[in-house]
Amino acid sequence: MKIKEIANKLNISPRAIRFYEEKGLISPVKQEHNQYRTFTEKEIWRLQTILSLREAGMTIEDIKKALAEVDKEDKEELLYYLELQRSVMFSQWLELKQILETTDQMIGLMKQQQSLDLHNIFELAEGSKRLRESRKNWYDKWNFDHKASSHDEYVRNNNDEYQNYEEALDMIVQWVSPQQNEWGLDIGTGTGNLAGKFLTRNIKMAAIDQSKEMLKQCRRKFPNMETKLGNFLAIPYLDEDFDFVVTSFAFHHLTHEQKKLALTEMRRVLKPHGRICIADLMFENRKKQVEYLQDLSEKGMNNTVKAIQDEYYSILTDLLEWFDKNRYITKYHQINDFLYIVYAVPI
DNA sequence: TTTCTCACA
DNA sequence: TGTGAGAA
Structure with a gap:
């Protein structure tokens, strides 16, 4: 088929088709004698894909990458x-x-x-x-894609950062104690351990993570869980969708400013009665944080100091203050030195 | 008709 | 991210 025929068929200009070729999205064969392009079924299909992705707002460069994956049949x-x-x-x-x-x-x-x-x-x-x-300004400086395949094992064997891991997750489920028809969201789900606990209790769950590799693991473990790529700062759901939002061992990857934005986002996707439960590494208050870091640097443990500063541990009192300001009733429990669980229900 | 190139928004 | 004009 010649260029004008498909142009008509697909409702685009021949000029645009040549443009896509120029950008490397398609490569129709040209006839020897006159250099006219000829298009096969396959190319029409490809062009249609391009138009659909374009319609979805993808840039030419992104479409190029996507088509490369289609070619690899991945x-x-x-x-x-x-x-x-x-x-x-x-x-x-x-x-x-x-x-x-x-x-x-x-x-x-x-x-x-x-x-x-x-x-x-x-x-x-x-x-x-x-x-x-x-x-x-959010970006994954911890490279979770890289950690995905060994994450669960790392959690099991790490008695520092992930101490009392299972206990914390179980406690979240217990505190949230969802009804059968409720629908919850786990943010920063990783390999889906927390969301999985709800799922096995027959609670419908959505799980989001910014790492595609983590999500891959999650889908493998829980094929009937809804998973989406996304993060705290742009939760990929519409307003007032969920009955509860939970998150474990993830909140501390946000700066203090971003934490507030994240809480606003959680409230956005929650129904008016929606509740929030967060388990994470925290300091009880700012004073304790300062003291602890001072103590560490006096002992010369500067690496640990840096690690803790990089991970932006939450300040429990800040968190409680936000909930208070936004008309939530809270309860919390300290599980170990740093691990706290906070539960908030709107008034 | 189609191709290519240059300029243009 | 395309389009328009003009020459071949």
Whole structure:
């Protein structure tokens, strides 16, 4: 088939088809004598795929990568690209939503004061910008993709960071004690251990993680769990979706600023009565953190100091304060030196 | 008709 | 991320 025929068939310009070729997405054979391109069924299918992915908002470069996976017939990798795409779109949606909110607040201010209070508006804009950057600045410096295959074993054998692991997970299930028809979300699920505990109690669960390799393991262990690529700062679900949100041993990977954003995100995807349960490594308060780090550096354990600073352990009192401000009733329990479990129910 | 190239938004 | 014009 010649270029105009498929152009008509697919409702695009011949020019666009040549453009896709130029970008390396397709490579139709050219006839010897006149250099006309000829297209086979396979190429039409490929073009259709390109158009669909384009429709889904993928850039040419991303489509190129995705098509490479199609060529390799790697279903899982293609799925990953689609999910990655979805999570990117979700972040963009959240950003737009946030800009909308900021604008609404500005409109509100204008109406209230009948004049431009530049200072207020500047603060709003700054706040919005900070949130956006906070989202953008997240990256996986711990390389969880790399750790995925040995993660479960590491957890079992690590009596430091993952001390009382099973106990903590069981306690979350117990504290949340979900009803049969409820639906929960596990953020930073890793290989799905926490979500799995709910699932085996016949509770419908969604599990998200930013690492595709972790999710692979998770799907292998729990084939009927819903899994999605995503993170704390852009939870890939619509508003008011879940009855409860849980997370274990993951919250400390966020900076303090990002933690607040994450809590706001959790509240967004929760139904109004939705509850939150977090098990993680924390300091009881800021004073204890300072003292502990001082103590360590006096002992010359600078590596440990750095490790703890890098992991941004939560401050229990900060967390409780946020919940209090946002009208939650909380209870918490200290499991060991650093491991706490916090449970929050809206008033 | 189609191809290619250059410029343009 | 495409499009338009013009020459071959």
